[in-house]
Amino acid sequence: MTYVARLFSDPGDAVEHVDHEFYDRVTLIDAGENTTRITCSGCDGDIDLEWLYDLIEENGESFDNLDVTVPCCGAVVSLDALRYDWPVGFARFEVSAMNPTRAKYELDDQELADVAVLLGHPVTQILAHY
Ligand SMILES: [Zn+2]
Known part of the structure; x- marks a missing residue:
């Protein structure tokens, strides 16, 4: 670039x-x-950063599909729709x-x-x- x-x-x-x-x-x-904080775009609940780290550990850092089930309210939300501080x-x-x-x-x-x-x-x- x-x-x-x-x-x-x-x-x-x-x-x-x-x-x-x-x-x-x-x-x-x-x-x-x-990044220290993730907030759910569905329920406004806090999501532990550990959850994201675990997801990456399981999944790697690349995704075919950004939809995930969030732990707070169980909604299926796109990872890029979550709010990051x-x-x-x-x-x-x-x-x-x-x-x-x-x-x-x-x-x-x-x-x-x-x-x-x-x-x-x-x-x-x-x-x-x-
Ligand atoms: Zn939620």
Whole structure:
């Protein structure tokens, strides 16, 4: 992703690594330690993060189908419809920038919109901390 690489290559900015990856199946792009809470979109109940980790352990990080039965109310909900206190993504394409030290850490709305236009697909920014 030349565009993203360029965003991180302004003078004074430094990024260790800009990478991109295609996945065969929809894959969880997690936010590392940033996500601490999941809330059900059906019943507003809290869902233990452990539940998601267990799911990933069983299933791997890629999914043919995002529909899951949530533990709180037993509803079948799409994983990307649950509410996360810190955004995570489910995607087949990922561009990542490791340890960016831009003056501004995140891409702003305009930059995200530019990336979306370039890809021809809406994008979500995941700020991950490990
Ligand atoms: Zn629920």
